[in-house]
Amino acid sequence: MSRCYRLLNAESRSMSAGTSPETRTPLTTSSAVNGGSAVPLVPTNTVTTATGLTVRTRIDPVLTVDDVVRQLCINLKIKEPPGNFALRDETDELVTNDNLRRKIKTKVNLKLVNAPSREARETAEKLRLRDDATTLKMTLFTLQKYIREEQFAQAFINSAGLSDLIDVIFGAHGNTLAYALTAMQNLMELDYGWATLDDAFIFQVVQILSSPQSLINVCRPATAILKKLVEADPMSAPGTQLAASSSRSPPTLPAGSVYRYGFSVVFEQMRKGHGFLETVISRLGSADTAMAQHSMMLINSLLAHASDTRWEEFIAELEKLNVRKAVVRLMSSHTIEDLTSCILDFQANFIRVTYRKKTTLVDTEADASHATAVKAIWASSKLTESVDESGQVMKWRLLGFDSEDIEHEFNEGVGVLGLECLRKFIEMDPDFSKIIQEQLSRPPARRCPVAKASNDIVEMLSEHWAIFAPGYSTSTTFQPFFLDFYKVHSLATHFFIRMWGESGAAYGDFTRVAALVRSQAKVALRSENVRPWHEVEHDFRECEYRSVRERQMKELEQDDDLLSKIPVRNLRAKLxxxxxxxxxxxxxxxxxxxxxxxxxxxxxxxxxxxxxxxxxxxxxxxxxxxxxxxxxxxxxxxxxxxxxxxxxxxxxxxxxxxxxxxxxxxxxxxxxxxxxxxxxxxxxxxxxxxxxxxxxxxxxxxxxxxxxxxxxxxxxxxxxxAGFVQALTEIGLKIKLLDLSGEMVEIPSGLVAGPPPSNTDFFFSELM
Incomplete structure (x- = not known):
């Protein structure tokens, strides 16, 4: 049966001549239904009720949704209160005052259905009863769609539906579990209502993800849930950004705030889940692109929010599981553009990781891992301490450092990153002790300072990949060579040693050889998003000194030597x-x-x-x-x-x-x-x-x-x-240098700090 109605508001109801206000009607019926002679109305929308009755209506766009529902209930003689009903379109999108006008104009077919609050209460009750598996699955399927709506979500939470949903997640499997997790994921898009999720729930999600047998449609929402929990830390709460910039202490949050989780809370449960990170990283190679993307996004979120107290432990675990290698494989195998942004995010996050390592001081007394690394380096050299001509003990100088203060040697510029690079260099070359013995067999002035060269290579690569500060990355392409930082460092360090020998360098030639290596690195690491790795190895291992030197001389004719000085490079990093x-x-x-x-x-x-x-x-x-x-x-x-x-x-x-x-x-x-x-x-x-x-x-x-x-x-x-950033940097650098070069000021290649004051009886004068 079909009827045609015209819904009007009080101000816009049409009146024919001589019609009194008392005879106005909100309903005009077409002749197709009445059998009368009125001119048929063109239907604007079709409304279908739960009983299958279909009516055609013309709805005044200035009406509210409540007015439309109320008049439909009156005209259809529905005895229940109008508040129990709502309108949805064919895709089940809720009709609101914001989108009603658009749906009227586009003649969308509508449905008169249960109001979100009523639907939510009934859904919570069905979850509580769980009559049979089929009904439960259909209930969850509906829930995952409707839970995004604020009216539905509020009523669902008020009906204790969240606890029922959690109970389902603890006991369900297969598609039923997938629907339940998706419903939870969609609920967590709201900034309220899920502050009661506890450690047991987080551990349950971790266990679901840790299982290699978990279905892809289960892993996707589970990954998204953990990502949301990681990002829901107190420092991310709305209105706390300004406080966070001036203080690292967590802000005071109102009761019921969902910003009570964060990295530390999730990581604590991750540590309990056997093989969790290993499984997540393995899914980066999944044939399902969405699964790889979700896993990549979770790793990025963990990297971006890692707390200071757990940072080293987390990064060490990622490195142990070769996450960089997994991402490099993803670079070469992915075909969907959606992954590009994830990979670029990962690169930016690992630039932050590398910068943090570079600026973290080596402290062998306070950090056991630093002491272990230092001991391993010395043990690999297979040397014994000796005494120099002045009677001072020689140990670290035998490896090529400038002094015996091993912490100072790293902390002067490369920090923990330099320590790790030297250790990796030794691990990759089983003949490290022979290299050191060969250098010690030469006259002191002709020995290549291997350890010092290693630190210089770290500085050079940091400059090449713009590792200047956390949170800044202008790379618009994949950087697989950067993710192989240790391997590139090893190749470049070996190249430094070879160039030192082939050029017959002496101690005073360190800067010259370093410049030679810097020139070769630019060539070897060019176009890294398209060059194969074997070409990089060839450029470092096979190029002869003469050809490298000739190319460098041509470069020097075009470049300004001033730009290669350390103070200028530091100025460029700041700019x-x-x-x-x-x-x-x-x-x-x-x-x-x-x-x-x-x-x-x-x-x-x-x-x-x-x-x-x-x-x-x-x-x-x-x-x-x-x-x-x-x-x-x-x-x-x-x-x-x-x-x-x-x-x-x-x-x-x-x-x-x-x-x-x-x-x-x-x-x-x-x-x-x-x-x-x-x-x-x-x-x-x-x-x-x-x-x-x-x-x-x-x-x-x-x-x-x-x-x-x-x-x-x-x-x-x-x-x-990226071009704007680089252009502004270079312009700013040239302007700064004009002030110096115009005055013919000599810029040293490095600055040597004088001896410390003998006492504290001094002050810094303010120069006017």
């Missing part, structure tokens, strides 16, 4: 950080200014792109709010002048919900963009938005701006942004 932060702020300002995009068509499950459809509202204006928490937007059939502020932008996306910024994963609708080469940034894995930027500049602004905005991001995706 690089300032330039990166400047560009970051500029990109975020672009987001706050807002821009128009095209609503793209995402790829379907088969990987093809449906370019035959065109959205009814192909244009979208997006703007970041001043609090940096939401992307506000509006969809439109055409561009219009958007006012400042957020009044014209009714919809929004939470920035915290953006886990990835992928590119090249969607297509433009037909006849919207002329330039089919425009690049679309999207937000997977469950896409929050698929947008196409109108030009390369706006694509760079937004793709990199969003990446820089994410706490676990930090990398850039476009060559434009």
């Amino acid at each position: 690089y950080k300032e330039s990166f932060e400047f560009v970051r702020q500029q990109r975020i300002q672009c987001l706050m200014q807002g821009a128009w995009f095209v609503n793209a068509l995402p790829q379907n499950s088969t990987g093809s792109r449906d370019s035959t459809r065109r959205p009814n509202r192909p244009w979208r204006f997006m703007r970041l709010d001043p609090g940096l928490k939401y992307l506000h937007y509006v969809d439109s059939a055409m561009k219009f002048a958007v006012r400042s502020g957020l009044e014209d932008l009714p919809d929004r996306i939470e920035v915290a919900a953006i886990s990835e910024i992928a590119t090249g994963t969607c297509a433009a609708p037909p006849h919207v963009l002329r330039d089919q080469n425009d690049l679309p940034p999207t937000f997977p894995p469950c896409s929050l938005a698929d947008q196409i930027a109108p030009d390369q500049s706006r694509w760079a602004d937004w793709t990199d701006g969003l990446n820089m905005l994410r706490r676990d991001g930090g990398h850039v995706s476009s060559k434009e942004t």
Whole structure:
């Protein structure tokens, strides 16, 4: 049976001439139903009830959803309170006051269903009863969809549904467990309601992930849940960013805050789960791209949020499990663009790891691992202490250090990173003791200072890969050689020793040989995203001194020797950080200014792109709010002048919900963009938005701006942004050097600190 209704609000009900207010009616029935002679009304929407009754209605767009539901209940003679019902579209999306007008205009078919609060209470009751496996599975399948809605979630939580869902997770398996975990994952997109999750629940999720037999559709939501818990640390709570920048102490949080977990809480349960990290890292090689992506995202989240107290233990475990090697394999095997952003995030995170190691001081008394490494280095040399001509003990100088203060030798510039590199160099070369013996057989002035060369190589590679500060990475391509840092260091150190011998160098030639190695490293490590590893090995192992020297001389004719001096390199590192932060702020300002995009068509499950459809509202204006928490937007059939502020932008996306910024994963609708080469940034894995930027500049602004905005991001995706950072750095450096070169000031290659004061009877004068 079909009926046609017209739903109007009080202010807009039409009145014919001579009709009194008392005879107004909110319902106009077409002649197709009445048999009367009225002009038929064109149906706008079709509404289907739970009993299968279908009615055609014309809904006034100024009505609220409550008004529409109430009038439908009256006209359909439904005796239950209207508050028990709601409207959904064919995809089960809840109709709200925000989207009602759009659904009316696009003539969406609607359904009159249980209100979210009522549906939530019934769902919680079904979880509690668990009558049979089929009913439970269907209940969870529905729950995972509806739990995203705030009205449903609030009622579900108030009905003690969360504890019932947790009980299911502890006992379910297969698809039932997958649905339950997905429901929990979707619930955790809210910033409330799951603060009662305890260590037992976290350990249960860890155990699920630790099992190699767990299904892929189970592992995906379980991984996402752990990632969310890692990121829910007190320092990430809304409104605590300013406090966090000035103090490392955790802020005081209100009761019931979900920001009570974090890395330490999750890591404690990870340590109990047998083989957890090993299993997660092994899934990076999964044939299922989404599984590899989720695993990569969890590792990145752990790296970005690792606490100071557990940092060394966690990084050591990752290194032991060869996570870098797994990511390098992923670089060469992945075919889906979604993984690119994850891998670039990993690179940026490991630049932070490398920088932290480089700036961590070696302390053999306070850190047992440092003492063990130092002892292993000395034992591998197979040397015995001796005495020099002045009667002083010689031990570390025999290996090529400048002094016997082993901690000072590393802490002067390379820290724990230098210690680890020297130890790895020794482990990779079983003939290390022979190398040292060979050098000691030469006259003192002709000996290659192997240990000093190792530290210099660490400095050189740190400069090459811009390891200047935590949180800054301008690489837009894969860097597999960087992830093989120790191996590259070993090759370059061997090259240094060989060049020292082939050039007949003496002690005073250290800087010259170091410059030679620096020149060769630029050649060997060029285009690392496409060069095979065997070519790198060839460049370091096979190139002869004469050819390297000739090329270096040509380079010196073009380059300024001033730029290679250590103080200038340090100045460049400082300016690089300032330039990166400047560009970051500029990109975020672009987001706050807002821009128009095209609503793209995402790829379907088969990987093809449906370019035959065109959205009814192909244009979208997006703007970041001043609090940096939401992307506000509006969809439109055409561009219009958007006012400042957020009044014209009714919809929004939470920035915290953006886990990835992928590119090249969607297509433009037909006849919207002329330039089919425009690049679309999207937000997977469950896409929050698929947008196409109108030009390369706006694509760079937004793709990199969003990446820089994410706490676990930090990398850039476009060559434009990377180029801006580099250009600002070089311009700033040249301006600074003009002040010195114009005055003909001599810049030394290094600075030697004088002896410490004999007492504390001194003060620093303020120079005016």
